Amino acid sequence: MSETDQPSVPLSTLLANPSLGLSQVAGPDEDRLISTVGTTEVEDPAPYVVGGELLLTAGVRLPREAHGIDTYVSRVVAAGVAALGFGVAPVHLEIPAELVTACDRYGLPLLRLPPHTPFVAVGQATYAAIAEVRNRELRRISKAQSALASAAARADALQAVLQQLSAHVEAWSVLFDGQGNELLSAGRRPVAPGPQLARDLAVRTVARATRSHPKDRPPPPTAAAHHHEGLHLTVHTLPGMDGATAPLALGQIADTAPTLADRQVTSMATVLLSLLTSPSHALGTDTRSVGALVQLMLGATPAEVAPALVAAVDPAGDHWIVVHGRHVPPQSTTTPPSGEVAARLAALATALGTPYLHIDGSSLRALIPAVPGTRPTAPPQAAALGWTLGFSAAVPVTELAGADTQAERALERALAREAPAVVHQTDAHTLHALVAPVEARELARARFAPLSQTSTPGAGALLVTLRTWLAFHGTWDRTAAALDIHRNTVRHRLARVAELLDVDLRDPDTRMELWFALQWLPDDAF
Numbered sequence: 001m002s003e004t005d006q007p008s009v010p011l012s013t014l015l016a017n018p019s020l021g022l023s024q025v026a027g028p029d030e031d032r033l034i035s036t037v038g039t040t041e042v043e044d045p046a047p048y049v050v051g052g053e054l055l056l057t058a059g060v061r062l063p064r065e066a067h068g069i070d071t072y073v074s075r076v077v078a079a080g081v082a083a084l085g086f087g088v089a090p091v092h093l094e095i096p097a098e099l100v101t102a103c104d105r106y107g108l109p110l111l112r113l114p115p116h117t118p119f120v121a122v123g124q125a126t127y128a129a130i131a132e133v134r135n136r137e138l139r140r141i142s143k144a145q146s147a148l149a150s151a152a153a154r155a156d157a158l159q160a161v162l163q164q165l166s167a168h169v170e171a172w173s174v175l176f177d178g179q180g181n182e183l184l185s186a187g188r189r190p191v192a193p194g195p196q197l198a199r200d201l202a203v204r205t206v207a208r209a210t211r212s213h214p215k216d217r218p219p220p221p222t223a224a225a226h227h228h229e230g231l232h233l234t235v236h237t238l239p240g241m242d243g244a245t246a247p248l249a250l251g252q253i254a255d256t257a258p259t260l261a262d263r264q265v266t267s268m269a270t271v272l273l274s275l276l277t278s279p280s281h282a283l284g285t286d287t288r289s290v291g292a293l294v295q296l297m298l299g300a301t302p303a304e305v306a307p308a309l310v311a312a313v314d315p316a317g318d319h320w321i322v323v324h325g326r327h328v329p330p331q332s333t334t335t336p337p338s339g340e341v342a343a344r345l346a347a348l349a350t351a352l353g354t355p356y357l358h359i360d361g362s363s364l365r366a367l368i369p370a371v372p373g374t375r376p377t378a379p380p381q382a383a384a385l386g387w388t389l390g391f392s393a394a395v396p397v398t399e400l401a402g403a404d405t406q407a408e409r410a411l412e413r414a415l416a417r418e419a420p421a422v423v424h425q426t427d428a429h430t431l432h433a434l435v436a437p438v439e440a441r442e443l444a445r446a447r448f449a450p451l452s453q454t455s456t457p458g459a460g461a462l463l464v465t466l467r468t469w470l471a472f473h474g475t476w477d478r479t480a481a482a483l484d485i486h487r488n489t490v491r492h493r494l495a496r497v498a499e500l501l502d503v504d505l506r507d508p509d510t511r512m513e514l515w516f517a518l519q520w521l522p523d524d525a526f
Helices: 011-015 066-078 097-106 119-152 157-169 194-210 260-276 287-297 302-313 338-352 380-384 397-417 437-453 459-471 476-483 487-501 508-520
Strands: 023-026 036-039 053-057 083-087 110-113 172-176 182-186 223-228 231-239 245-254 319-327 357-360 363-370 387-391 421-423
Touching: 011 023, 011 119, 023 097, 036 119, 053 119, 066 097, 083 119, 097 110, 119 157, 119 260, 157 172, 157 182, 157 260, 172 194, 182 380, 194 223, 194 231, 194 245, 231 260, 245 260, 319 397, 338 357, 338 363, 338 380, 363 397, 380 387, 387 397, 397 421, 397 459, 437 459, 437 487, 437 508, 459 476, 459 487, 459 508, 476 487
Parallel strands: 036 053, 053 083, 083 110, 387 421
Antiparallel strands: 023 110, 172 182, 172 245, 223 231, 231 245, 319 363, 319 387, 357 363
16 A cells, blocks of 8 residues: 555644654655654564554664664665654663664654653644544545536536546546547646557556456456656546446546545546446436427427427527538547447537437537527537537527528538538628528529439439539549549539539539529428
8 A cells, every 4th residue: 555545644744743842853855744653662663564654762772883773774764664753861862873874874754752742642643633634635525526526417517527527636637538539638738748648558458448358367457557757647447337348548647646535536537427428328318308309209399399408408598509510430440339439429419518419420410509699619629539510500499490501501611621610600791691582592493493304313412412512622532432422423413413404514603603502592492
């Protein structure tokens, strides 16, 4: 057991106690932690100590010669004694000079106890100080646990828990997936190579924890620690809801070694993060959401159900922001474990501030409760998780269909620009403001009406291909990749579009005119 595993008190606290009258006469100036007080008068006390003690002696059996005193000090230092207290009178009127020299040589703090200070008084003062330290730790743990519990109830629960954990243990806290990708983090980010070392430690720890092992052997450790140039790194894997270990890890980097209180706070945070990344929580299956779903299935309209959903996330909101997303798959083609998928979903929900997400393969659609006039912002965590997003404006529930179109168009622009996100803007200084919406929609219907003359692949497929091709500035390969079709299929469809609309798609004016018409075309046009 290390000295941080049990309550202890700094040696300086005892030296500062005026009722004891202690003074340090030898040894280093650095502070030491005292976990207990022991008294002995045997020639070799090493077999009777456990380490971390303030060892008190009156020198009754202290060797007389310098060599013997040197051996005595070397043995207690090797046994882990934190400091030596020497009581003067009645055996020794003063501390032997040979003892002072030996303590300086071996780096052992040597305290002088005046004649009026009983050994029992030193013990009582030490244990009283340790009790006060323990009480402070308990209050600190209680405060941290309350803050973590409150954070877990927030809409951005994952991020909030990490922030509270970072604040209460004074460490950079980060949630890793099984491949070492940072899902979320909080606190002051350490300089290189700290984050990379934490990532590598997390990958190794998760790999060991998830590796199968013989039943007759103990399971592999689910935590690990590493020290590097003054940085203290720790990693804890998150336990799964079924008792198995989920492929996720909580990493921490601090300037000091974690105390027992730090570890207890981290332990609670680990449990909360495990709960928050479970599939049931990631999918937002709270009672309000379930009730809303039941109402919808029994014939209620979205406008009737929306207030229940808003109240569950943001009581002040009565508008919604629609989000469309496209995931860029990582270089690795391996399918992440189910626990990691749930964690990614929970992390994305936390980043967007809503539990109302639907992910279908590489596509995302989400609803974010908002107040009127709210302008959405793209969270950096979404890009870090590989998502490109398009946001609509904040609209009432009756206008969700139009907001859905806005989000889809914004996503197309984000993909075309290779930007992490694009937010729909309604600007009076655009061409859209020059045309009345009703007339614009009728114009767009008439412009693309000839596409309804084809049955294969259909007007919808031709429109999607045209819109994607224009969004990617006429790039065949990127259009094919985005639609997951062959580039020759793209060429064939666009040739059919040009034929039916009787246009030359090589003409930039034509492409511009079609792009504006597509923005006005209603979703139910065909």
